[in-house]
Amino acid sequence: MNFNGNHKISIKIEKEVDHCAMAENPMRDDAFSLDDEMKIALIKEKFEDILSIIGLHLNDDSIADTPHRIAKMYINEIFSGLNPKNRPEITLFENKYNYHSPLIEMNIPFTSFCEHHFVPIIGNANIAYIPNNYVIGLSKLHRITDYYAKRPQVQERLTQQIHKDLTETMQTSNVGIVLKASHTCISCRGVADHGSSTITSVFSGKIADDSTIISLLRGN
Numbered sequence: 350m351n352f353n354g355n356h357k358i359s360i361k362i363e364k365e366v367d368h369c370a371m372a373e374n375p376m377r378d379d380a381f382s383l384d385d386e387m388k389i390a391l392i393k394e395k396f397e398d399i400l401s402i403i404g405l406h407l408n409d410d411s412i413a414d415t416p417h418r419i420a421k422m423y424i425n426e427i428f429s430g431l432n433p434k435n436r437p438e439i440t441l442f443e444n445k446y447n448y449h450s451p452l453i454e455m456n457i458p459f460t461s462f463c464e465h466h467f468v469p470i471i472g473n474a475n476i477a478y479i480p481n482n483y484v485i486g487l488s489k490l491h492r493i494t495d496y497y498a499k500r501p502q503v504q505e506r507l508t509q510q511i512h513k514d515l516t517e518t519m520q521t522s523n524v525g526i527v528l529k530a531s532h533t534c535i536s537c538r539g540v541a542d543h544g545s546s547t548i549t550s551v552f553s554g555k556i557a558d559d560s561t562i563i564s565l566l567r568g569n
């Protein structure tokens with residue numbers, strides 16, 4: 350990779366990659382040995398058991414299709430980001446205009462799912478990067494965020510995964526990510542506190558040294 354940078358920047362990148370190497374979802378080796386259709390069929394059976402165990406009648410017309418609906422939702426929608434085949438195709442454009450200032454995309458909405466309780470994490474991502482040789486289509490910042498959000502997650506890991514993908518895809522170390530989200534496992538159960546939010550961030554390269562951009566991304 351050509352980072353157009355000095356030795357100091359290269360060292361920062363290596364550290365960032367090391368750090369993010371830990372930010373993987375805990376996947377089994379055989380995670381994709383079953384096809385999606387088979388997974389949906391098996392999850393449906395398990396959810397029939399769960400609904401029966403909690404005492405619901407599966408022959409009620411409102412509930413009869415619920416296990417199948419949940420199974421399809423898990424595989425095709427809310428956890429589709431676990432499968433690398435669903436990563437969005439990313440188009441990069443040559444940075445012909447030599448734009449080497451920050452590009453900031455604010456308020457990218459996402460919905461993820463807490464891996465501890467399997468209930469939604471709803472929030473927004475703010476992303477900044479300083480292009481090197483390439484620029485990215487803006488909607489791809491949204492699609493990359495959505496791809497990693499569609500997994501059982503913790504917010505810390507989600508932030509790191511988006512950051513790692515963008516630094517590698519864009520071939521620039523100058524990337525900043527801030528996620529602000531509400532965790533429904535906090536609002537709908539447990540302490541049942543409404544209105545709190547959680548902020549996570551990763552900054553690297555020139556963005557890590559730019560307090561103006563950091564404060565903008567954090568919404569200060």
Ligand SMILES: [Zn+2]
Pocket residue numbers: 463464465466467532534535
């Ligand atoms: Zn939770």
